[in-house]
Amino acid sequence: MRLGLIGYGNIAGTLLGVLAEQGFRAGRLDVLARPGAVDRARDSLADGAARITEQFEVHEDVQGLIAAAPDMVVEVATHGAVKDSVTRCLAAGIDCTVVSVGALADAQVEQALHDAAVTGGALMRVVPGAVGGIDMLAAARLSGLDEVVYTSRKPPRAWEGTPAEQALDLKGLTEAQVFYDGNARQAATDYPKNANVAATIALAGAGFEATRVRMIADPDAPGNIHEFTVRSGALDFTVRLEGKPSPDNPKTSLSTVYSVARDILNAAGPVAI
Ligand SMILES: NC(=O)c1ccc[n+]([C@@H]2O[C@H](COP(=O)([O-])OP(=O)(O)OC[C@H]3O[C@@H](n4cnc5c(N)ncnc54)[C@H](O)[C@@H]3O)[C@@H](O)[C@H]2O)c1
Structure with a gap:
């Protein structure tokens, strides 16, 4: 699988470790950073990325991420990134998983995501994240x-x-x-x-x-x-x-990390549950 990530903070960092522990391998990993933060994103994710892939690239704009043609993009960033970058990826036909779900409380953002998914023929998945059932x-x-x-x-x-x-x-x-x-x-x-x-x-x-x-x-x-x-x-x-706090970083929502990892492992197959 060619995996794309938007964001490189607490969830992203812990997520790469969890995926590696599960034996997940990616054909490549492409990460979208905020403008001017490419080096910071590369530094914070390089070790984790090396555990799941040999091809790791950080992009400064969403066009670069789209050009890398990921099979799926996982947003682990902010409400703003959902509005701007997830919409663009969906419209380009890339399936996206959203973790900053609160962004959809804005009815205009929810509609824009829906329309972009229809335009691109893509699927947007909302991860359960910190909640179950x-x-x-x-x-x-x-x-x-x-x-x-x-x-x-x-x-x-x-x-x-x-x-x-x-x-x-x-x-x-x-x-x-x-x-x-x-x-x-x-x-x-x-x-x-x-x-x-x-x-x-x-x-x-x-x-x-x-x-x-x-x-x-x-x-x-x-x-x-x-x-x-x-x-x-x-x-x-x-x-x-x-929820239990992460032993490494109390700011990380561990249950959310595992929920996102499950979504990626399900997408990778061969069985989804
Ligand atoms: N669904 C859930 O249950 C659930 C639970 C916990 C957290 N979250 C959400 O997950 C998101 C990530 O959480 P976190 O703890 O990793 O946050 P974090 O602040 O540690 O990391 C966010 C990262 O995204 C980057 N970023 C910000 N705007 C960006 C943009 N436009 N493009 C690319 N990167 C951008 C930041 O620089 C940072 O590296 C947050 O929006 C948080 O609200 C959801």
Whole structure:
């Protein structure tokens, strides 16, 4: 497989190591860096890249990535990269996997990606990322959804730098407090750094307006906990996930790295599960 990556940060670096551990080999690896950051991207990924391929190149513009003709491109960058570069790759006929799913909370971006995929005859896949049970949620949607409620529970310090700071005294909190209860569109817009899971659940299920999101600051939360409850025509269920920090880098969402690795391994075959 010829693999393309957009982004070269925490997820990208850990991902290459996980793929190497699984014995994955790529015919080549092409990475899209931000303008002016080619050397930085090459330095940060060179060791990992060498473990999965002999052909590694970093590009400064999306045209270079497209010209390298990857079989699939995996976006592990930012919302902006989804809007600009993923759209271009899809329109050029390259299948893309998106991890910065919160970008799709902007209806115009979602429509542009859809149109680009149709134009290019390409497939855009949304990885479950940090959340699970997305397969059954998307299946249950076909039977009719009555209710989808997603609750994001994190320690108070994990909400620092978000509007939760205005709603709560995060440092003085002694018990769990709900500080947001609304729809997924508003949640993703007001809390862009926490938008990915809300957006993924909304896209797989009831949509951004009908998906209810609750955010909780909880001094007793052992880490970031994602929980969602579904009532549908086919079944009712609840999924609860408790992510573990990466031993190498606490900023890396390990479950997301493994979710992206699964997507690439499934695409490489010979069996997808
Ligand atoms: N779906 C999920 O459940 C989930 C979970 C965790 C993180 N994420 C998302 O995954 C993305 C990557 O996370 P991370 O921890 O690796 O972030 P990071 O900040 O460590 O890395 C992002 C990298 O992308 C690069 N970049 C930024 N804009 C770019 C562009 N336009 N073109 C090419 N490269 C660009 C940055 O320089 C950086 O190297 C983020 O958007 C994050 O929100 C999704």
